[in-house]
Amino acid sequence: xxxxxxxxxxxxxxxxxxxxxxxxxxxFRKNRAHLGYSGKLRSLTTxxxxxxxxxxxxxxxxxxxxxxxxxxxxxxxxxxxxSGSDNGPGIPIKHVPxxxxxxxAGTKFHRNVQLRGQQxxxxxxxxxxxxxxxxxxxxxxxxxxxxxxxxxxxxxxxTKNKADILKHEEYSEYWRGTGIGIEVKGVKFxxxxxxxxxxxxxxxxxxxxxxxxxxxxxxxxxxxxRSSEKIPKPPVPVRAHPKGLEVDEIINMAxxxxxxxxxxxxxxxxxxxxxxxxxEIQEYVSFDLDKNPRKLTWSECEEIINAIEKTxxxxxxxxxxxxxxxxxxxxxxxxxLDPEFEAVLTRxxxxxxxxxxxxxxVAIAVGGQAGRNVGEGTRYELMRFANxxxxxxxxxxxxxxxAVSSVDWKRxxxxxxxxxxxxxxxxxxxxxxxxxxxxxxxxxxxxxxxxEVRFALMxxxxxxxxxxxxxxRALEKEAKKQILLRYGxxxxxxxxxxxxxNEEKIRKALQKLVDERITGMDLEExxxxxxEMETMLEGESEDDSEIPEADFTTEEE
Ligand SMILES: Nc1ncnc2c1ncn2[C@@H]1O[C@H](COP(=O)(O)OP(=O)(O)OP(=O)(O)O)[C@@H](O)[C@H]1O
Ligand SMILES: [Mg+2]
Numbered sequence: 367x368x369x370x371x372x373x374x375x376x377x378x379x380x381x382x383x384x385x386x387x388x389x390x391x392x393x394f395r396k397n398r399a400h401l402g403y404s405g406k407l408r409s410l411t412t413x414x415x416x417x418x419x420x421x422x423x424x425x426x427x428x429x430x431x432x433x434x435x436x437x438x439x440x441x442x443x444x445x446x447x448x449s450g451s452d453n454g455p456g457i458p459i460k461h462v463p464x465x466x467x468x469x470x471a472g473t474k475f476h477r478n479v480q481l482r483g484q485q486x487x488x489x490x491x492x493x494x495x496x497x498x499x500x501x502x503x504x505x506x507x508x509x510x511x512x513x514x515x516x517x518x519x520x521x522x523x524x525t526k527n528k529a530d531i532l533k534h535e536e537y538s539e540y541w542r543g544t545g546i547g548i549e550v551k552g553v554k555f556x557x558x559x560x561x562x563x564x565x566x567x568x569x570x571x572x573x574x575x576x577x578x579x580x581x582x583x584x585x586x587x588x589x590x591x592r593s594s595e596k597i598p599k600p601p602v603p604v605r606a607h608p609k610g611l612e613v614d615e616i617i618n619m620a621x622x623x624x625x626x627x628x629x630x631x632x633x634x635x636x637x638x639x640x641x642x643x644x645x646e647i648q649e650y651v652s653f654d655l656d657k658n659p660r661k662l663t664w665s666e667c668e669e670i671i672n673a674i675e676k677t678x679x680x681x682x683x684x685x686x687x688x689x690x691x692x693x694x695x696x697x698x699x700x701x702x703l704d705p706e707f708e709a710v711l712t713r714x715x716x717x718x719x720x721x722x723x724x725x726x727x728v729a730i731a732v733g734g735q736a737g738r739n740v741g742e743g744t745r746y747e748l749m750r751f752a753n754x755x756x757x758x759x760x761x762x763x764x765x766x767x768x769a770v771s772s773v774d775w776k777r778x779x780x781x782x783x784x785x786x787x788x789x790x791x792x793x794x795x796x797x798x799x800x801x802x803x804x805x806x807x808x809x810x811x812x813x814x815x816x817x818e819v820r821f822a823l824m825x826x827x828x829x830x831x832x833x834x835x836x837x838x839r840a841l842e843k844e845a846k847k848q849i850l851l852r853y854g855x856x857x858x859x860x861x862x863x864x865x866x867x868n869e870e871k872i873r874k875a876l877q878k879l880v881d882e883r884i885t886g887m888d889l890e891e892x893x894x895x896x897x898e899m900e901t902m903l904e905g906e907s908e909d910d911s912e913i914p915e916a917d918f919t920t921e922e923e
Contacts, residue, residue: 389527390469394491394804395498401491402805406444406554407561408759409495412805413448413553414438414562416492417546418569419482419755421452422576423474424544426481427600428455431592432576438562440583444552445500451545456510466493466504466546467522467529478722478797479603480686482755487804489546490522496548497521503532504548511542555583559738560758566590568749568756571698572690572793593697604686604797605637607721608674613667620659620667631659632670638679647673682723684715686797690754695729695791703789706733707833709826718814724796726815728822730788732780732830737787744787751793752801752809760808766792768811769819778827779834792819850880 394401402412414436425432430453439447457465464471472486493504509515519533557563566580570590575597578590606615625631629644632655648655650673653666662670689712696710708731715725737744750757750766761767770790775783800810809815854876862869 389525391490391494391522391524391527394469394487394494395524398491398495398498400804401487401495402759402807403491403495406552407556407558409550410438410446410448410553410555411560411562411565411758413492413495413548413550414450414565415755416488417448417450418566418578420489421450421454421544422569422573422754423481423483424454425452426598429597429600430454431595431597432573434576434578435580436562436566436578437581438555438583440555441549444554445549446551446553446555446583447547447549449545449547451507451543453543456542456544457508458510459508459514459516462506462508462516462518463520463529463531466490466506466518467520467531468527469494469522470527477603478606478686480601480688480753480795480797482753484798484801484806485804492546492548493520493522494524496550499551499553500549502549504546507545509539509541509543511540513538513540515539515541557582563588565756565758567702568751568758569754571702571749571791572751572754572756574690574694574698593701594694598688601688602686604683604723605635607682607717608636608639608643608677608679610717610719610721611636611671611674613664613671616667616670617662617664620662623659625659627656628659628662629655637683638681643677643679646677649673650676682717682721684723684725687715687723687725687795689725689727689795690793692727695727695793699729699731699789699791703731703736704734705731705736705789707731707830709829711822711826713818713822716814716818718796718800718812722796722798724794724799724815724818726818726822727791727793727795728819728826729791730823730826730830731791732786732788734787736789743785746784746786746788746790749789749791750809751791752799752806753795754793755806757807757809759805760802763802763811764808765811765816766794766809766819769816770823772816772820773823773827775827778831780827780830790823792823794819847880850883851877854880 398404402415403409417436418434421434422432433453435449435451437447437449439449441447466489469490470486471490472483474481474483475486496502496504503519503521506518506520507515515537517533517535517537518531520529520531522528523530555561563580563582566578566588567590570576570578574594575592576590577592580588580590582588606619619635620628620631623631623635625634629648632639632644632647633641644655647670651666651669653669692710692712696708699705699708699710708729710727710729712727713725715723718724736747738747748761748767748770750761750764757764757766770792780786780788794809794815799806800812800815802808802810855873858869858873858876861867861872
């Protein structure tokens with residue numbers, strides 16, 4: 367046999383002695399920044415975010431008005447205990463180990479549903495962070511309201527991505543909900559704009575039906591009370607839309623289907639796929655759609671995708687989307703910012719890549735408490751939300767931030783936008799938010815999403831422009847009136863002397879004249895100004911010609 371290696375070279379067999387599989391938990395232990403555990407403040411906020419989003423999702427699905435308690439106790443330098451509890455539906459005991467001790471396990475990933483959580487990683491990430499910074503388990507108390515309460519302590523067996531139960535007690539009590547407690551080190555608490563307090567404050571703004579009680583490390587208690595008793599509609603899962611599907615997705619879905627024939631598989635697995643549409647698809651493909659879906663080959667699925675491209679479908683159903691609503695957003699904005707001007711807008715739903723429905727809500731507040739106080743003045747503030755969960759980190763790469771910067775605010779009368787007392791609120795809702803990373807703090811630059819945010823902001827910008835120019839005119843009018851009245855009063859006294867008539871009567875007559883003139887002037891000017899502004903804003907139409915629209919029909923079949 368010829369020896370192929372020479373000098374310092376090593377043989378493949380030797381190198382591959384190191385080859386082994388890694389568990390997902392092992393991966394995140396080494397790369398915890400992907401989950402949001404980078405930086406002392408951010409790590410603490412991430413823990414609160416995971417607990418609160420889970421509580422709100424669980425309550426929303428169960429139709430319960432959420433009551434959430436969060437406590438952060440200081441146990442030493444950069445050492446805290448975080449506890450959270452909710453009045454949600456509780457977790458059936460057989461699922462508790464996987465919820466807290468296994469990554470990529472949950473009720474949301476596979477469902478295409480508008481919830482705050484998506485991946486099945488969040489709370490197991492909290493367990494992992496607790497265990498790698500303090501070596502302590504997560505403590506869980508949960509009950510589904512069946513009279514049995516379970517208290518469990520567990521850690522994750524990292525190499526197996528599996529829970530390691532250290533303690534399990536069961537006792538009788540009528541209570542329902544879930545509570546967790548963890549100990550973490552190397553984190554920091556503060557009241558700043560990226561800390562847990564601000565996270566909870568913004569959660570309360572976007573979730574007016576929620577009551578959150580927070581006790582901070584100094585023992586201060588804050589109650590973010592609910593301003594609405596209305597429970598949002600439980601989210602409805604939406605089936606995938608044919609447009610935007612890929613071959614691999616069809617193959618995967620076909621493996622999981624209970625349907626016996628490919629044609630009924632297509633109808634039952636996809637939205638907007640009727641029997642009539644399947645007949646159209648049959649015309650384009652070279653094989654019989656009566657076949658077993660599990661036997662579909664890659665090239666047959668390619669044929670299906672090509673046929674879908676040639677067929678028109680109704681746009682995706684929007685029933686899976688539930689916005690906060692203009693009234694609630696307005697109340698929240700007015701409540702916390704008491705602005706001089708505010709405008710709120712919810713855009714009609716649209717679809718982003720892959721035929722996934724989404725919707726955008728925006729608000730703008732100017733003056734009052736709006737904006738961010740920085741030492742030397744006030745700067746603009748952006749409040750980003752995805753499915754009503756605040757996004758406090760990674761603003762730079764986020765589609766929302768980019769859409770806000772793409773708007774020419776000068777055009778709407780906000781000259782120095784960056785340094786103005788302005789708060790912009792943006793919430794993106796979708797059955798699948800395209801996050802940049804598992805830490806879920808930033809939305810990927812999907813063109814359709816950016817376009818919708820931009821149009822919504824342009825519209826509220828236009829409303830500000832109208833308000834602003836009316837206000838400017840009112841000020842100018844008042845200034846003119848004051849000048850005329852001053853002259854009027856001097857004139858009245860001179861006329862009184864000359865004519866020997868009552869000065870007060872003359873003054874009143876002159877004042878009436880000034881009032882009439884100013885009002886008349888105002889009406890004329892207003893008409894002229896408004897038509898001038900309309901012409902100016904016409905150029906700002908929603909020109910999206912360069913963005914290809916999905917090929918949807920608009921009429922019901
Ligand atoms: N407080 C809770 N009440 C009821 N069920 C919960 C609660 N917290 C978690 N769960 C269940 O545990 C699952 C796993 O939660 P986890 O936070 O790990 O993932 P997720 O919320 O599905 O997605 P993400 O990783 O995006 O947060 C959830 O899908 C949910 O079914
Ligand atoms: Mg979660």
